[in-house]
Amino acid sequence: MDRLDSEILGILQEDARISYRDLGVRVGLSANAAADRVRRMRREGVIRGFTTLVDPAADTRAGLIVFIDVTLRLDTTNEDFEKAVLKLPGITEVVHVTGGHDYLLRARAADPPALDGLLRRLKREAGVAQSSTRIALRSAR
Known part of the structure; x- marks a missing residue:
């Protein structure tokens, strides 16, 4: 991931339906070069779709x-939870885990x-019956 990839991710988060031509204009690339970068990030798993950012640490904009x-x-099934949680704004990853909790969520919040x-x-x-939240301070790259 470089500066252009981060810029492209930010633009796609604002408008996932932007054309490759317009995306390229905004970041200083040709439409083909912008499309190639988006396809590469999809292949690498950075972009899962055009509504969810898989790696929010790649987004350098402000926020938590x-x-x-x-x-x-006890009355909530995994299926019901997953369906409901994916509709909430800011949720970027939902992982069913072992241990003392049922799920680990990764999310972004403005403040x-x-x-x-x-x-x-x-x-x-x-x-959700209980939650425990940790705020990321920085990410080693």
Whole structure:
């Protein structure tokens, strides 16, 4: 990932339907070169689709990157949780894990109040009984 890839990711997060021509103009590349970069990032798994960023650490814009351990309520199935959590804004990865929690979530929040809102929605809308949140301070590359 270089500066252009990060810039492309930011633009795609704002407008996933942007044409390769317009994307190229915004980052100073030809349409073909922009398309090649997007295809490469999809192959490498950086982009899973055009609505979800797989590696939020690649996005250098402001905001919090958080890891949330969640334990589901007894009346919540894995399928119901996964369906509900993927609809919430900011969730970038959902991993079913072993250990003391049911899932590990990776998410992005603009600021602490936005994170608070996300945590409240997890409990209200996704069937979370308990959560434990860690904020990423930096990422080694």
